[in-house]
Amino acid sequence: MTLSVIIPLFNEEENAPILYEKLKENLDPLKKEYEILFVDDGSTDNTLHILEEIQAKDKRVIILSLRRNFGQTAAFAAGFDFARGDVIVTMDGDLQNDPADIPKLLELIKDNDLVSGWRKKRKDPFFSRRLPSLIANWLISNVTGVKLHDYGCSLKAYRREVIKNLKLYGEMHRFIPAVASWYGVRVAEVEVNHYPRLKGSTKYGISRTIKVVLDLITVKFLQSFSTKPIQFFGPVGILSGFLGFLISLYLSIDKIFFGKNIGGRPLLLLGALLIIVGIQLIGMGLLGEMLVRVYHESQRKPIYVIKKILGS
Secondary structure, X not given: OOEEXXXXXOOOOOOHHHHHHHHHHHHHHHOOOEEEEEEEOOOOOOHHHHHHHHHHHOOOEEEEEOOOOOOHHHHHHHHHHHOOOOEEEEOOOOOOOOHHHHHHHHHHHOOOOEEEEEOOOOOOOHHHHHHHHHHHHHXXXXXXXXXXXXXXXXXXXXXXXXXXXXXOOOOHHHHHHHHHHHHOOOEEEEEOOOOOOOOOOOOOOHHHHHHHHHHHHHHHHHHHHOOOOXXXXXXXXXXXXXXXXXXXXXXXHHHHHHOOOOOXXXXXXXXXXXXXXXXXXXXXHHHHHHHHHHHHHHHOOOOOOOOOOOOO
């Protein structure tokens, strides 16, 4: 199988048949062996029935029907697990992504490991969608060090060996380029078309922005400290404990040499609190180190990724 196209759908009964026709129209001329994986993410409308009718006529279509709505990340993860293509393309099912851009991604994936779409002329409301996206993209690019204009664009292409090594949780599908950077992948970005949603209703809200921020913290931690948690918790713990020690030393000098009453001073509580927090943070770092070692040893998971081996 040369190409797998993965599309999560949730209550997209009006868009599904149009999307299928557009996919066929753009994939057939490629003369490549391909499959289309529609992931029905617990739709409550007629989406699944429409997909079943499409699949009955075209055996290149595969349907993964989830028992309930697990979210876009879980839907993509299911598609990745079942995809057989050497190149895997993902896109949204609301017709805002253009299947005509797939050949453009396939051309770039020849020299890269991951190609991300950039909705430069995005057709969404500015204040509710585009402005939060601009802020999020700037934040993610600077925190992770992987500079992309549009992390939120679902239209992406991956080499099979890149995506099969990733495990997704939460809202992590948008962070795949940043997570994959740990493997030393080559990432490219290409401008793609974007259209306003004409049918159905959007599934995005302000709650997703909050989830993105929380997942960004997780990604940064995993990217920098997943195999060395003591280096994250340790310095903060040492700094906290040292500040607490200085405060306690200052109060002790005040008490011993100047006879001042320090029992009711808030500074005393702050010093004690900083020392306790410092000890706890260092303890968390040590426990994290033990868990990391148990995880890697029990899973026999290496802390490196080999790109190729030459010779025997």
